[in-house]
Amino acid sequence: MGARVVVLDYGFGNVRSATRALERVGAEVTLTADRTAAQDADGLVVPGVGAFGACIAGLRKVRGHEVIGRRIAGGRPVLGICVGMQILFDAGVEHGERAEGMGEWAGTVERLDAPVVPHMGWAPVEVPEGSRLFAGVENERFYFVHSYAAQNFTQGHDSFADPRFRPPLVTWAHAGTPIRGTRFVAAVEDGPLAATQFHPEKSGDAGARLLENWVRTLG
Amino acid sequence: MSVAIRVIPCLDVDAGRVVKGVNFQNLRDAGDPVELAARYDAEGADELTFLDVSASSAGRDTTVEVVRRTAEQVFVPLTVGGGVRSADDVDRLLRAGADKVGVNTAAIARPELIAEIAQRFGSQVLVLSVDARRVSGGTTTPSGYEVTTHGGRTGTGIDAVEWAEKAAALGAGEILLNSMDADGTANGFDLEMLADVRARVTVPLIASGGAGRPEDFVTAAEAGADAVLAASVFHFGTLTIPQVKQEMREAGLEVR
Numbered sequence: 001m002g003a004r005v006v007v008l009d010y011g012f013g014n015v016r017s018a019t020r021a022l023e024r025v026g027a028e029v030t031l032t033a034d035r036t037a038a039q040d041a042d043g044l045v046v047p048g049v050g051a052f053g054a055c056i057a058g059l060r061k062v063r064g065h066e067v068i069g070r071r072i073a074g075g076r077p078v079l080g081i082c083v084g085m086q087i088l089f090d091a092g093v094e095h096g097e098r099a100e101g102m103g104e105w106a107g108t109v110e111r112l113d114a115p116v117v118p119h120m121g122w123a124p125v126e127v128p129e130g131s132r133l134f135a136g137v138e139n140e141r142f143y144f145v146h147s148y149a150a151q152n153f154t155q156g157h158d159s160f161a162d163p164r165f166r167p168p169l170v171t172w173a174h175a176g177t178p179i180r181g182t183r184f185v186a187a188v189e190d191g192p193l194a195a196t197q198f199h200p201e202k203s204g205d206a207g208a209r210l211l212e213n214w215v216r217t218l219g
Numbered sequence: 220m221s222v223a224i225r226v227i228p229c230l231d232v233d234a235g236r237v238v239k240g241v242n243f244q245n246l247r248d249a250g251d252p253v254e255l256a257a258r259y260d261a262e263g264a265d266e267l268t269f270l271d272v273s274a275s276s277a278g279r280d281t282t283v284e285v286v287r288r289t290a291e292q293v294f295v296p297l298t299v300g301g302g303v304r305s306a307d308d309v310d311r312l313l314r315a316g317a318d319k320v321g322v323n324t325a326a327i328a329r330p331e332l333i334a335e336i337a338q339r340f341g342s343q344v345l346v347l348s349v350d351a352r353r354v355s356g357g358t359t360t361p362s363g364y365e366v367t368t369h370g371g372r373t374g375t376g377i378d379a380v381e382w383a384e385k386a387a388a389l390g391a392g393e394i395l396l397n398s399m400d401a402d403g404t405a406n407g408f409d410l411e412m413l414a415d416v417r418a419r420v421t422v423p424l425i426a427s428g429g430a431g432r433p434e435d436f437v438t439a440a441e442a443g444a445d446a447v448l449a450a451s452v453f454h455f456g457t458l459t460i461p462q463v464k465q466e467m468r469e470a471g472l473e474v475r
Contacts, residue, residue, distance in 0.1 A: 016316045020291055050341040116445060118343050118392050120423045121222040122265055122475040141223060141475050143296060145318075145343045147392075177221055202296050202318060204260070 002026040003218035006041035009033045010062045012055045013047025014201070018081065021201035025212035033062040042218040044071055048083030052092030052109060052148065053099035055083045065102055072104065075192045079214055082146060085188070085195030089150050104193060105168070106154040111147060112184065114176030118147045123198075125186045126172045133189050133196075134171065135213050140206035142186075142198035144173070149184035149197055166191070173197070223475045224467060225265035225446035226436065226460055227425065228453045230255060232269050232301075234278035235285045253288045259453070260293045262460040265475055267293065268321070268448060271301030283315045290316020300348055300395075306335045313344065321395060323348040324368050327375060327382075330389060337390025346425070347391035351379035351412060352399040364412055371399030379412070384419045393423045395448065401429030405452065408435055410442040417443030433458060433466035440472050 005027040007018050015031055022029045022045065030037060038044050046068065048055045059065050068088075071078050080088050087101045092109035101109070112119055122141035127134040153170045173186035187196045194214060200207035231238045236250045248254055256267050267289075271282040279302055286299055299312050300321020309320045326332050326347060336345050350371055351364045358365060364379035383394045396416055398409035408429045417424055423446065426439040430449035439447050452458040464474040 014313070014316075014318060016290055016314070017294075017318070021294055024294070049344070050339075116421055116423055118423065119222065120343070120393065121225050121445065123222045124220045144222070145296070145392075147342065174221055181221065199296075202294060204294050207294065 002028045003042040003215050005029050005043045005045060005215065005218070006038045007031045007045045007047065008038055008059075008062075008064055008067075010058045010064050012050055012058045013081070013084065014049055014199075015047055017199075017201045018045055018047045021208060021211055022215065025208055025215050027215045027218075033064070035063060035067050038064070038067045039070060043077045043079065043215065044068070046078065046080045046084035046087075048081065048085070048087065050083060052083060052086055052094050052101070053097060056087045056092075056099055056101060059087065068102065072191075072193055077192045077194070077214070077218055080193075080195035081201070082197060082199060085197055086148065086150065088193070088195055092148065094148060105150070105188065105190070107150045107152050109148050109150050112149055112151075112175045112182050114181045116176070118145055119149075119175035120145045122203075123173050123175075125198075128169045128171060131169050131171065131189060132217065133187060133194055133210055133213050137206045137209045140203075140209075142196070142200065142203040142206060142210075144186075144198045146197060149175070149182070151182055151184045153185050153188070221473065222445070223265065223473045224436075224440045224444070225425075226263075226463055226467075226474070227266045227268055227298075227446055227448040228259045228264050228460070229268040229270055229427070229448050229450045230454075231272050231450065232282055232285060233272050234275070235281035238272060252285050253292060256289045256293050256297070259460065260295050263464060263475065264295060264460055266296040266298060266446070268298045268300065270321070271299065273302065283311060286312060286315040286317050298346055300346065305332070306339050309336050309340060309344065313340065319344050319346050319393070321346045321348045322391075323350065326386065327366060327368065327377065330385065333386055333389040333391050337392070342390045342392035342422075345391050346393045346395050347383070347386040348395040348397065349379055349383055349386075350397050350399050353409075353412075362415055364415070367399055371402065380415055380419055383416050387420045387422045391422060393425065394420055395425040395427055398428035402427075403451075404429055405431030405457075407431060408439040408442070408444070408447075410438055413439060413442040413444055430458070433463050436463045437467055437470040437472065440467065
């Protein structure tokens with residue numbers, strides 16, 4: 001039996017692709033918004049497509065934010081994808097409207113400043129030393145499609161003083177060129193919480209390997 | 220290092236079957252879009268596009284089923300266009316597993332459709348397809364290009380560059396610019412038209428129509444295309460995706 005994974009079905013994700021990609025790497029996947037199932041699964045995937053404000057509102061409607069919060073507190077793995085990653089930050093600003101996120105990480109998700117937006121296509125990533133998520137695919141490209149991103153990451157959480165906690169590992173990417181473009185957070189690995197701005201479920205074999213790496217961490 | 224120039228094969232699908240000949244060896248069923256999609260994925264296609272040319276709603280239902288089966292097996296982005304008239308049509312294709320949806324004629328008739336789709340699903344799902352040609356006869360437009368319908372047979376008098384710009388402002392996340400003059404010639408993309416549209420829109424731009432040689436993909440990217448789409452050169456085996464990417468790599472372009 002593979003690891004039991006719930007893909008949270010709250011109306012704002014390409015849930016079918018995420019489900020299939022996880023099944024491909026051996027997970028036993030359930031697509032549901034049921035809180036008990038999401039709470040009890042070995043791993044929880046939070047996809048997200050569309051606007052930040054609409055996604056966080058949709059998540060709150062099914063009380064997904066509570067499930068995510070409880071899982072993190074209990075050290076149980078959660079993987080956010082695309083807007084499912086963005087909503088983990090303090091807030092998002094789209095079209096001048098600010099929406100509160102879950103505040104797991106400091107920082108605001110804002111519009112990319114690059115010659116061509118949306119940032120769409122296969123881009124390389126800068127993976128930090130010690131990443132488990134990117135093991136074996138550090139030099140691969142992944143598929144991005146987004147107009148907004150977290151462009152800073154503040155390593156300032158109180159719990160870092162506790163030696164049991166390692167600081168988050170942040171993977172970066174660029175939209176545009178090094179001369180005219182924006183550096184943004186492409187992925188974060190923070191204890192039980194992992195997230196990617198790109199779509200591993202649409203990133204071919206490299207994405208499958210990354211999902212496999214994550215599924216393997218699930219007990 | 221930044222985002223790679225995407226190479227996108229396009230399959231015309233009629234009632235769930237690939238139309239126009241496909242000349243691949245070792246295919247069980249050369250008319251099955253799912254098998255072809257998987258083949259192109261394996262060859263390194265960065266995305267795939269299905270253009271549904273079905274004339275009937277029953278035919279379009281079959282295409283939705285094909286999209287569903289493709290999404291089960293193919294793990295690169297899939298765009299589906301053809302016959303999309305409403306946000307509900309978009310919803311149906313996205314639920315079946317499409318990542319992006321192409322809109323063309325319905326948006327010309329009713330540009331608000333672009334905003335409706337973008338507001339409901341986000342700009343990133345919406346590819347505006349523009350079938351454009353150089354104006355001739357009595358027609359004039361400011362850019363010298365006009366939007367056409369009915370496979371290029373009918374001119375609309377709408378300026379193609381202005382339309383692309385307006386569509387992007389309304390919420391189209393990407394523009395697929397298809398040159399009806401170059402389409403089928405295998406003499407290269409309409410580079411001037413690409414450059415003229417590139418100068419006016421900041422959303423990603425896909426070049427389409429006219430691919431014949433590997434170097435055509437290079438010049439299209441140099442003219443400002445973020446992605447390059449082709450159909451028959453790939454289907455007939457005139458060019459392969461690795462061959463095109465090798466040419467682009469040697470020209471100093473970033474490819475996956």
